[in-house]
Amino acid sequence: MTGPTRFLPEPRVSVPIERGADRRISAIFYRRPWLKLLLMLAPGLLWLGVLYLGSLLSLIVQGLYRLEEFTGLVVRQVSLATYQELLQPANLDIIFRTTGMAAAVTLACAVIAFPIAYYMAKFASSRTKTVLYLAVLMPLWMSYLVRVYSWKFILAKEGVLPWFVERLGLAPALDFLLGLPGVGGNSLSTSLIGMWLVFVYTWLPFMILPLAAALERVPDSFVEASGDLGARPPQTFRKVILPLALPGLVAGSIFTFSLTLGDFIIPTIIGNSAFFLGSQVLVQQGTAGNLPLAAAFSAVPMVVMVLYLSGAKRLGAFEAL
Amino acid sequence: MRRRALGLRMASVAVVAFLYFPILLVATYAFTDQAGSFRFPPSGFTLRWFGTAARNPAIWEAMRLSLVVAAGATTIALVLGSLLAAAVYRTRFFGRETVSFLVVLPIALPGIVTGIALRSTLALGEIPFSTWTIIVGHATFCIVVVYNNVLARYRRLQASLTEASMDLGASGWQTFRHVTLPHLGTALLAGGLLSFALSFDEIIVTTFVAGQQTTLPIWIFSSLVRPRARPVTNVVALVVILVTAVPILLAQRLAGGRAAGGVAARGG
Numbered sequence: 199m200t201g202p203t204r205f206l207p208e209p210r211v212s213v214p215i216e217r218g219a220d221r222r223i224s225a226i227f228y229r230r231p232w233l234k235l236l237l238m239l240a241p242g243l244l245w246l247g248v249l250y251l252g253s254l255l256s257l258i259v260q261g262l263y264r265l266e267e268f269t270g271l272v273v274r275q276v277s278l279a280t281y282q283e284l285l286q287p288a289n290l291d292i293i294f295r296t297t298g299m300a301a302a303v304t305l306a307c308a309v310i311a312f313p314i315a316y317y318m319a320k321f322a323s324s325r326t327k328t329v330l331y332l333a334v335l336m337p338l339w340m341s342y343l344v345r346v347y348s349w350k351f352i353l354a355k356e357g358v359l360p361w362f363v364e365r366l367g368l369a370p371a372l373d374f375l376l377g378l379p380g381v382g383g384n385s386l387s388t389s390l391i392g393m394w395l396v397f398v399y400t401w402l403p404f405m406i407l408p409l410a411a412a413l414e415r416v417p418d419s420f421v422e423a424s425g426d427l428g429a430r431p432p433q434t435f436r437k438v439i440l441p442l443a444l445p446g447l448v449a450g451s452i453f454t455f456s457l458t459l460g461d462f463i464i465p466t467i468i469g470n471s472a473f474f475l476g477s478q479v480l481v482q483q484g485t486a487g488n489l490p491l492a493a494a495f496s497a498v499p500m501v502v503m504v505l506y507l508s509g510a511k512r513l514g515a516f517e518a519l
Numbered sequence: 520m521r522r523r524a525l526g527l528r529m530a531s532v533a534v535v536a537f538l539y540f541p542i543l544l545v546a547t548y549a550f551t552d553q554a555g556s557f558r559f560p561p562s563g564f565t566l567r568w569f570g571t572a573a574r575n576p577a578i579w580e581a582m583r584l585s586l587v588v589a590a591g592a593t594t595i596a597l598v599l600g601s602l603l604a605a606a607v608y609r610t611r612f613f614g615r616e617t618v619s620f621l622v623v624l625p626i627a628l629p630g631i632v633t634g635i636a637l638r639s640t641l642a643l644g645e646i647p648f649s650t651w652t653i654i655v656g657h658a659t660f661c662i663v664v665v666y667n668n669v670l671a672r673y674r675r676l677q678a679s680l681t682e683a684s685m686d687l688g689a690s691g692w693q694t695f696r697h698v699t700l701p702h703l704g705t706a707l708l709a710g711g712l713l714s715f716a717l718s719f720d721e722i723i724v725t726t727f728v729a730g731q732q733t734t735l736p737i738w739i740f741s742s743l744v745r746p747r748a749r750p751v752t753n754v755v756a757l758v759v760i761l762v763t764a765v766p767i768l769l770a771q772r773l774a775g776g777r778a779a780g781g782v783a784a785r786g787g
Contacts, residue, residue, distance in 0.1 A: 224691035231610065238606035239618070240664065242599040246621045250659050253636035260639040321524045322531075330531060332771060337538045339713065339767045341720035343736050344756040347743065348541035351548060354557035358544065361559045401537065404591035452627070460629020463722060475752060476631050480726065483638060493639055499629045507627070 254500075272490060280490045283500070289478075292374050293498055296475040299390070300458035303397040304451045307405040310398065311450065315406050316439075319413035331407075338403040346467050349396045353387035353468065360386070383470050393469035400464065405450035412446020413439070440487035448510045455506060459499040475499060534711070542760065549753040556749075568750040578755060581738040587650060588734060589718040592657035596714045600665025600709060608673040625660040634678040634727030635661060643729065648730025656728040664717060665710035668774060672706035709774035712766035720763050735759060 227234040262276045283289060318330050337345065352358045363372045376382040376389060383389030416439060426436040462476030471482075475495060482492035552563025557575055572578055600622075625633050637656050646652065676699065684694040722736040729737060739755055742748040 214599065220690045222694050227691055235606055235610050235612060240600045242603040242606075243618070243621070245595075245599055245659070246624070246662065249640075249655070250633075251621070253640040254632075256643050257632070257636040257639045260643070310534065314534045317524060317527040317531045321527060330535070333535050333538070335771070336764065336767060337542070339716055339760045340542070341736070341756075341763050342719060343722050343756070344545060345541060345740070347752075347756060348545045350743075351544045351557050351559070352541060354525055356556065356558045358559045388656055393685060399537065399541070401533070449745050456627065456629050460631040462631065462725070462726075463740070466740075476629070476723075479635055480632050483635060483727070489639065489642055492635055495631075496632050496635045500632055502588075503628060 230237045242402070245382055257493050257496065260490055261497055263490040265490055267490045270487060280494045283491060284494055289495075291480050292473045292475060294492055295472065297502065299394065299397065299474070300455045302394055304405075304454040306394070306398045307454045308409075308447055308451065309403050310402060311409050313406040313412055315409035315446075318406075318410040320414075320418070331410075334403045334406050338407070342400060343463060345400055346396055346422055348391075348476045349468060350387060351401065353392045353395070355383065355385040355387075357387070384509075387468055388470050390469060390472070395466060396464050396468045397458055397461075401454040404453035404457065405447075408453075409443060409446040409448035412443045412449070441459065448513050452503075452506065452510055456499070456503050459502060460496075526534060528533040532634060534590075544754060545756050545760070547748075549757040553605045568754045571665050572751045572754040572758075575731070575751065578738065578751075581733045581735045584650065584653075584732060584781065586717055588657055589715045591650075592718040593711050595654070595658035595714045596661035596665045596779035597707060597711050600662045600710065600714075601669045601703070603662070604666050604669035604673060608670060622663045622666050626663055629726075630723035634724040637724070638727040647771040648728065648732065650732070652728045652730070653734070655725045657721060660721075660724065661714035661718055664714040665707070668706045668710035668713070671774075672703055675700050685698075705773040707771040712770040712773070716766040720759055 223431065235272060256292050259398065261280055262278070263274050264277060264279045265271070266273050276284045284293070314330070314334075318327055324328060343456040346417065350357070354360075360369075363369055365375045372386075375391060376384070376386065378391075381390040381394075384391070386392040386395075420438055420442070421434060424438045425431075460476050462474065463474075479492045479495045482488045543624075548561055549568065550564055550566065551561040552565045552567075565769055566594075603618060604623060606612075634656070637659070641648070641652060680698055680702075681694050684690075684698045689697065720736050722734075722740060725734055725737060726740075734740070735755065736759070739752055739759070742752045742755075
């Protein structure tokens, strides 16, 4: 192996034309292609189909059990009692808060991602494009826990952001923001606003990349034609670019939405103690010992994502991934 | 179209700065003397927290466990992922789309779903937590990384090459060994490196399948609530970033540009 560019192996005169067992096995597989296919598929399908799908199924079954309040033991008796518990006001509150956050995060990611994605797709030289692509891709794979933790240094009361805000004389504005009921808090790192910022930061690369890929497929001539026909730039954006980039936006939003729905790291490290779906699942299966309720809660993001994905499929988002 | 687009360019620079500034902060604070404070600006350059971290056996143990899990999960993912990719590439069969869907599912669903699903199976089957439960959990979402990389490379393999090999009298195994495998080599390596990086810093699924065991990310997570441990946490955080960044960069080079893990290869 000399490198990625090498395509053909060097001719090896030493490779013998075998007539033994090897050839017989080849012949068996050649005559029975389904056998070869079966052998190749079996390990992976057993793993994902039995172990993983089986686990998902066991999750749904687990939600049909319930916790006996007095003994604290799980009663293995099928009923809808645990799923009904989700409809209690406190639990509905968690579901709506999480979904609302996911929507707000997705919206912000889309707005922030658009300019850079558009630049990558349409204006950057191929060198710049490669650099930008790598620059966006790296954080996507880098330790997400550390990236979340790093925001403590920014949002804490004595951290970077308040320091700059004070130097710029904007302290009253920040205080006003933190004073807002519901989303405010003691400091940015203990407020929903701070949490939203960190969610946006963490999932932003997941929006930029599919969006850039979709924008790259928008033909330049369409944009030019729109201009030639007298459309002003905002009109071209609304009537030509946005509809064509929609699959990319939807593809990106699948990630930002799904990842926000299922996260418990950010609500634990940043934010007030208000519960989110992920943290609720964690607490219920851990300290509370209520595995059935945890399972029922995790059915919520599953249902939301299935609805979301079937909608996205209709918009052709899967080609943009 | 190639106007100067100054506004867009500035926005792009701003977004890249936004993505990297927090990471630089962690790196900076790992070298400062302020024990357990988020105070800005940081002051007092020191290397002593690296020493403190190095003398902490719990960190070494967590590091060991993370490396073992990442190696195990990557091995399983390499085997299963490349077999599935080969099957999907070579043959058109009923349910081909379903295979692709099944492979992506563990990362398309939120991390807690995968985590709690496996946790629930362990509970129903009364299986005790062990290193193996973590490896199995990680392998489940690492398969897709290898699968995507290998499948992308398969698509660039010209069928004429394998046909020529067969015409020249090579057996199926010889063709695989001398033609297909060299072609796939770097894609396998890239997929392996990415899945290693993914497993090494995974925390959500790990939380559910680890029981009382501590991987490096779990160590960091649990140390966040202990302000006194913060300087050491910063050091460990920096190490985790470096350990994961190197394989990612390598994989990028190996896979050649965009092949390695578009977004589809990476979920929560």
